[in-house]
Amino acid sequence: DIQMTQSPSSLSASVGDRVTITCRASQSIDSYLNWYQQKPGKAPKLLIYAASSLQSGVPSRFSGSGSGTDFTLTISSLLPEDFATYYCQQSYSSLSMYTFGQGTKLEIK
Amino acid sequence: QLQLQESGPGLVKPSETLSLTCTVSGGSISSSSYYWGWIRQPPGKGLEWIGGIYYTGNTYNNPSLKSRVTISVDTSKNQFSLRLSSVTAADTAVYYCASLQTYASGSYKYYMDVWGKGTTVTVSS
Numbered sequence: 001d002i003q004m005t006q007s008p009s010s011l012s013a014s015v016g017d018r019v020t021i022t023c024r025a026s027q028s029i030d031s032y033l034n035w036y037q038q039k040p041g042k043a044p045k046l047l048i049y050a051a052s053s054l055q056s057g058v059p060s061r062f063s064g065s066g067s068g069t070d071f072t073l074t075i076s077s078l079l080p081e082d083f084a085t086y087y088c089q090q091s092y093s094s095l096s097m098y099t100f101g102q103g104t105k106l107e108i109k
Numbered sequence: 110q111l112q113l114q115e116s117g118p119g120l121v122k123p124s125e126t127l128s129l130t131c132t133v134s135g136g137s138i139s140s141s142s143y144y145w146g147w148i149r150q151p152p153g154k155g156l157e158w159i160g161g162i163y164y165t166g167n168t169y170n171n172p173s174l175k176s177r178v179t180i181s182v183d184t185s186k187n188q189f190s191l192r193l194s195s196v197t198a199a200d201t202a203v204y205y206c207a208s209l210q211t212y213a214s215g216s217y218k219y220y221m222d223v224w225g226k227g228t229t230v231t232v233s234s
Binding site: 032034036042043044045046049050055087089091092094095096097098099100101102103 | 155156158169171205217219223225226
């Protein structure tokens, strides 16, 4: 299995801050890395696919980068609606073996 | 605009079979660009991939769930379904269905672009 490890597991930040979340794969996954946002009681929402491609309708303050084993999700200037849990997910392996990171909870400071 | 909706019993007894259906609207389940998948999330925990199916019936299931998982598709109803047998309390979770879009034509890699709202399933006697 490809293990996905996110850091930090939780993060406190203020509105207007620039925030970076990291995701590390246990082996190279090229650029087959996706990011999702989940708010309490809601389904996850796709933000970024293929490591850096912004999903249609997602604000440009969200960006992704990386390839191989190390990836980052950056929010350039936090808005109140951005406080949520973020998950990375790899699509490199067979469709039977897709895996998610454990999540990063972004909280208001 | 593609929409997905899960349905099924909210309570299942231990050792029985969990059965859920995902109804797809706003698009055809027979699209060549999509797989269709199931994901679950135990209370207070992260996301777990269960498996996916193509409209032809080709399936990929998470081996961690061994042979307990069956995913099927009904193209005439634009639906796909999940059956999870021999459930225990550890199978208590919110279950989501999702569409899996291919990265590019000819690619066999997918990302989950549209999700259902999720349905809570509790395993308890």
